[in-house]
Amino acid sequence: MGGTVKLAVIPGDGIGPEVVGEALKVLGAVTAGGDTVFEQTPFSLGAARYLETGDVLTDGDLDAIKEHDAILLGAVGGVPGDPRLAGANIERGLLLKLRFELDHYVNLRPSVLHPGVVSPLANPGEVDFIVVREGTEGPYVGNGGAIRVGTPAEVANEVSVNTAYGVERVVRYAFAAANARPRKKLTLVHKTNVLVFAGSLWKRTVDAVASEYSDVTVDYLHVDAATIFLVTDPARFDVIVTDNLFGDILTDLAGAISGGIGLAASGNINPDGRFPSMFEPVHGSAPDIAGKGIADPTAAILSVALLLDHLGLAEASAKVSRAVAADIAERGGATRTTSEVGDAIAARIGA
Amino acid sequence: MGGTVKLAVIPGDGIGPEVVGEALKVLGAVTAGGDTVFEQTPFSLGAARYLETGDVLTDGDLDAIKEHDAILLGAVGGVPGDPRLAGANIERGLLLKLRFELDHYVNLRPSVLHPGVVSPLANPGEVDFIVVREGTEGPYVGNGGAIRVGTPAEVANEVSVNTAYGVERVVRYAFAAANARPRKKLTLVHKTNVLVFAGSLWKRTVDAVASEYSDVTVDYLHVDAATIFLVTDPARFDVIVTDNLFGDILTDLAGAISGGIGLAASGNINPDGRFPSMFEPVHGSAPDIAGKGIADPTAAILSVALLLDHLGLAEASAKVSRAVAADIAERGGATRTTSEVGDAIAARIGA
Ligand SMILES: CC(C)[C@H](C(=O)O)[C@@H](O)C(=O)O
Numbered sequence: 001m002g003g004t005v006k007l008a009v010i011p012g013d014g015i016g017p018e019v020v021g022e023a024l025k026v027l028g029a030v031t032a033g034g035d036t037v038f039e040q041t042p043f044s045l046g047a048a049r050y051l052e053t054g055d056v057l058t059d060g061d062l063d064a065i066k067e068h069d070a071i072l073l074g075a076v077g078g079v080p081g082d083p084r085l086a087g088a089n090i091e092r093g094l095l096l097k098l099r100f101e102l103d104h105y106v107n108l109r110p111s112v113l114h115p116g117v118v119s120p121l122a123n124p125g126e127v128d129f130i131v132v133r134e135g136t137e138g139p140y141v142g143n144g145g146a147i148r149v150g151t152p153a154e155v156a157n158e159v160s161v162n163t164a165y166g167v168e169r170v171v172r173y174a175f176a177a178a179n180a181r182p183r184k185k186l187t188l189v190h191k192t193n194v195l196v197f198a199g200s201l202w203k204r205t206v207d208a209v210a211s212e213y214s215d216v217t218v219d220y221l222h223v224d225a226a227t228i229f230l231v232t233d234p235a236r237f238d239v240i241v242t243d244n245l246f247g248d249i250l251t252d253l254a255g256a257i258s259g260g261i262g263l264a265a266s267g268n269i270n271p272d273g274r275f276p277s278m279f280e281p282v283h284g285s286a287p288d289i290a291g292k293g294i295a296d297p298t299a300a301i302l303s304v305a306l307l308l309d310h311l312g313l314a315e316a317s318a319k320v321s322r323a324v325a326a327d328i329a330e331r332g333g334a335t336r337t338t339s340e341v342g343d344a345i346a347a348r349i350g351a
Numbered sequence: 352m353g354g355t356v357k358l359a360v361i362p363g364d365g366i367g368p369e370v371v372g373e374a375l376k377v378l379g380a381v382t383a384g385g386d387t388v389f390e391q392t393p394f395s396l397g398a399a400r401y402l403e404t405g406d407v408l409t410d411g412d413l414d415a416i417k418e419h420d421a422i423l424l425g426a427v428g429g430v431p432g433d434p435r436l437a438g439a440n441i442e443r444g445l446l447l448k449l450r451f452e453l454d455h456y457v458n459l460r461p462s463v464l465h466p467g468v469v470s471p472l473a474n475p476g477e478v479d480f481i482v483v484r485e486g487t488e489g490p491y492v493g494n495g496g497a498i499r500v501g502t503p504a505e506v507a508n509e510v511s512v513n514t515a516y517g518v519e520r521v522v523r524y525a526f527a528a529a530n531a532r533p534r535k536k537l538t539l540v541h542k543t544n545v546l547v548f549a550g551s552l553w554k555r556t557v558d559a560v561a562s563e564y565s566d567v568t569v570d571y572l573h574v575d576a577a578t579i580f581l582v583t584d585p586a587r588f589d590v591i592v593t594d595n596l597f598g599d600i601l602t603d604l605a606g607a608i609s610g611g612i613g614l615a616a617s618g619n620i621n622p623d624g625r626f627p628s629m630f631e632p633v634h635g636s637a638p639d640i641a642g643k644g645i646a647d648p649t650a651a652i653l654s655v656a657l658l659l660d661h662l663g664l665a666e667a668s669a670k671v672s673r674a675v676a677a678d679i680a681e682r683g684g685a686t687r688t689t690s691e692v693g694d695a696i697a698a699r700i701g702a
Pocket residue numbers: 091092095096248282544545575
């Protein structure tokens with residue numbers, strides 16, 4: 001597959017630009033001399049842009065981004081507690097707005113404990129699963145409100161919205177993903193005994209789609225029990241499908257047990273291809289270590305592997321994953337700078 | 352303090368009656384010859400009762416329970432997937448109904464990694480914290496609904512309700528608890544960047560009450576980040592205050608890292624004393640091992656320690672806790688029956 005891929009690049013804040021730099025270095029190495037040309041457009045978005053212009057994400061930004069085939073994002077968010085950011089919710093106004101406007105209904109988060117990586121678990125076993133987190137519904141829809149704010153009679157509500165349309169499409173994606181993996185196992189995580197309406201919709205949808213995938217083994221866990229298994233027997237998981245909020249919680253925990261969110265990549269995917277999908281490390285902007293050249297770019301580089309795979313460049317994707325795995329295996333305890341890690345991985349690809 | 356304590360006992364289903372039997376054995380040992388007499392009333396509630404009578408919790412049951420000073424509950428819930436229970440949601444209709452009707456706005460869940468207990472974490476450090484989980488609001492209120500059920504146009508909503516009244520009282524309890532502990536540290540866990548209305552209410556309430564507790568150090572974590580710290584640095588926690596759903600998730604994870612929910616006790620507390628508080632192990636009815644006499648009654652026995660403390664019987668409570676800690680320390684890998692564990696702990700108290 002050849003041609004030109006129009007890539008929107010959002011380096012963002014803090015360590016974002018540093019890790020994106022290395023991710024692009026690796027992208028350059030793996031596509032060098034190939035048929036596919038990546039044409040990059042940088043977008044200045046995030047806390048820094050907000051502080052400069054007062055804009056979080058304008059309609060113009062959004063329209064321009066939509067003209068692209070895919071997005072690579074570093075991390076967005078300013079220094080916690082910065083009074084100048086008090087009015088802005090960069091996460092909601094930028095990150096979540098992109099996920100919603102670009103209909104990223106699959107938030108794909110693989111968890112692999114690579115050989116050589118230290119887990120906080122004493123006996124992690126083989127950790128190799130993916131979380132398919134719904135990305136456009138649940139309590140993330142912004143459907144809350146409050147009355148009598150600041151008085152003793154205040155009531156603040158948040159509404160989790162779940163639709164057959166939204167649940168079915170992400171469940172179908174998860175079944176297809178499970179069916180394509182050797183173990184072919186799907187675990188629905190929810191809280192059906194308490195969130196009975198949403199839970200019932202999720203459960204019935206999984207049961208219905210399951211009938212089309214006779215090779216896929218299906219089980220169910222309440223979200224509280226799922227956190228227990230993630231620390232006592234993570235090897236039991238293959239594909240997890242869950243709602244937006246439970247997915248947020250489980251993937252941070254999953255990242256932690258597989259060596260830290262410094263290694264966790266994610267894809268915000270619009271499988272229909274109507275809008276560009278967005279690839280980003282799970283970690284944040286980490287202002288405390290920004291500008292020092294010490295951030296670990298591995299998660300950003302693994303996000304490039306997800307991006308390549310999404311674009312159908314399976315071979316290039318596998319090259320990046322293998323180079324990262326090889327680098328991780330030989331890392332040991334050595335401290336390297338951000339660019340040393342990027343250089344090492346890019347060199348392996350070139351070799 | 353002398354007198355009579357009217358104790359409602361709900362053994363429940365599965366291993367519930369077995370572990371409650373040992374808990375009562377220990378209660379008997381620690382109160383033997385003392386000033387306080389425990390007058391017990393057994394209540395037959397749970398899946399077994401439902402299958403027999405069709406009732407989950409009648410108004411009569413509820414009125415009778417309210418006549419008591421405290422409740423000891425084993426575990427409720429039938430065999431998962433039992434078709435005869437398909438229509439009944441025992442958790443909602445019994446456990447949650449009791450918590451709501453008896454205004455158990457504090458769900459208190461201590462996590463202690465006792466010497467001698469194996470944690471799934473490689474380097475757990477000193478684990479000794481309590482989670483103060485709100486018990487009467489959040490997405491647990493049963494305020495959901497669905498339209499067009501079973502059609503492609505289905506919408507299923509769940510509403511999280513949070514009030515200044517409800518948040519303030521549990522936050523006050525948490526501050527008082529933190530203030531009474533040596534480290535005096537309180538961590539609010541929420542998801543303020545996404546659940547902005549509920550999050551803002553929780554955050555403002557904590558900030559306001561903090562001004563009355565100058566000795567208490569306060570910090571904040573998003574729920575996703577909190578799960579990371581629970582596996583990478585649980586020693587950082589002293590008192591966590593959080594909403595009903597986040598508390599449900601975090602306390603199962605907390606139980607797992609401190610040696611399993613077989614050791615985790617909880618109190619559903621109405622601090623006003625208007626209604627009886629209810630003490631229960633965090634684990635469920637575990638039908639798979641029921642009737643074999645092999646369930647670990649430790650969590651139920653530790654729930655008795657919480658119950659005694661709640662009733663102002665601090666010395667008796669400490670005796671139970673110490674006996675449990677000593678038993679755990681000497682347990683090693685030996686397999687003991689349910690009653691052997693109860694006997695051993697009761698014997699230590701008598702000695
Ligand atoms: C920053 C925040 C809004 C976001 C989320 O909750 O989805 C983050 O935690 C994530 O998981 O990507």
